[in-house]
Every structure is written in structure tokens, then in C-alpha cells.
Amino acid sequence: MDKIYTTLNKVIEALLAVIFGLLVIDVVWQVVSRYVVGQSSSFTEEFARFSLIWLTVLGAAHINGSKDGHLSMDFLLTKLPEEKKIKRQKIIQIMMAVFALVIMVIGGGNLVYITLSLGQTSSALQVPLGFVYAIVPVSGLIIIFFSYYNIKKLNF
Template sequence: MIREKLDKILSAFLVIIMGVMVINVLWQVFTRYIIGTPSSFTDELARYLMIWVGLLGAAYVSGKNMHVAIDIITPKLQPKTQKKLRIVVLSLIILFCFFALVIGGSRLVYITYILGQHSPALHLPLAVVYLVIPLTGLLIIYYKIDDIKNLN
């Protein structure tokens, strides 16, 4: 139940981000080629939105188990061994997400916040931009723990 609601929220947020990206890029093309004076913030906004849609999209796809996987060995194993291997793989994903995305991403957010770094054109705190890294890690961890819990 929580997973379905999270999927809906995440997919709606991704659609909104993509819509804003389309409008942003159209505005950039309009100001550059029609008006003749390119907008100063559109490149930066498109870059940051692409980061958010890429990372949150990875979490969404991970939650739907639609990510790229190499499963040459798994079908040849016994069902009990397949389950054990799946638990090992999911555990490794959880560990990676925890250490790389949650801990590493949180440190990046903290450092950029403490240093007061802002983006050049939007004057947006970079900590807000980088906040998507630990958020993505937490989402993937949730999905993978739920996958382990729901293994047959």
C-alpha cells in the first residue's frame, strides 16, 4: 500500500519535472532564436532538472524492478538458490545506496550548505540541488527492503 502511493507520488513528480524541463527548453529556444537574447537561467535550470529527473527516475525504475539486469546465471539455478542470490544482490544494492548515496550524498549536501554555495544564474543553494542524492538513496533502500520482504 505504501509502495503504490510512493510510486504514484514519484511518477507524478517526475511528470512535473519533465513538463517544467520541456517548458524551460522551449523558452530557451524562443529567447535565443526568436528574441535574439538567450535567457540567462535556462541552461542551469535544465541541468539541475535533468539531475533530479535522472536520479528520481532511477529510484522509480528500481521500485518497479524495470532496471537493466544481467540474468544469465540466475535462471540456471534452483529456486531456493535463486532466492538466496536475489537476497544477496538486493543487500548489496542496499549497502551501495546507503554508503554512496545516503551517507556520501548527505555529506555533499552538508558541505555545500555550510560553504554557502549557490548556483551562478539562479542563485539557488546547491545543497537543494544535491538533496536529491540522499533522497534517491533512501527511496531505493525502501524499495529493495520491500522487495526482500516480499520474496516468495
């Protein structure tokens, strides 16, 4: 399981770096085309929005896995004795996995299914919106895997 964990982390890190690089190139091109060329490109704003969605949602999954970090206030957690701290961290990981399953995997999967079945496409890039939203259930599955891994790590 450690090999899957490290491989998945490296793949996500590389994908995040590529998405971020494309986002920077896109925004630079948008500025250059608007102020130097005098005509704004039609696709740059939409591509920036879609890549920011992917960067944010996939980045949240990566932070949960690689740093065992998430949005939390851990002041009270750090004050607990070690055995209660481990129990509380397991509860937190279980709650994160349940959230990821219900909201991201099931809800996001329904969103992807509906947008693909309705044939919704983006206006400038003509990309099916289901492909853009597909990162939500994928990231949910990644969060569930990382939560399971973090719980197993707490047992040892």
C-alpha cells in the same frame, strides 16, 4: 507496507512527470528565446541541468521500486533454479541497499551538508546547491526502502 509502497510510487511518478514537463518547457523556451527573440535566457541551461539531475537520480530510485529493475545482466540469473534465483535476488537487493546507504545517503548527505555550510549557490538561479544535491540522499533512502520491500516480497 503495501500501502506505503504504492503511495510512494504514485508520488514519485507524479513528481517525475512534473520534472520532465518543466524540463521540456524549459528547453523549448531556451530554443525560442535564442532563435526567435534573439537573446538566450540566462537561467534555462542551469535549470535544465538541475532538473536532469533530479530526473535521473529519482528515476533510478523509481525503477528500482516500481519495476524491480536496475542496470544488470540477468542472463545467468534466469538460468538458475528457482530457489537459487530467489537467494541471488535477495543478495542483489542487499548489495543495492548497502550501496545506496554508503554512497547515496552518507556520501550524498555529506555533500549536501558541505555545500549548504559553505553557502554555495548556483550562478544564474541563485539556488543553494545543497538543495539541488539533496535528491541524492533522498533517493538513497527510497532505494533502501524499495530494496527492503523487494526482499520481503521474495519471501512470500
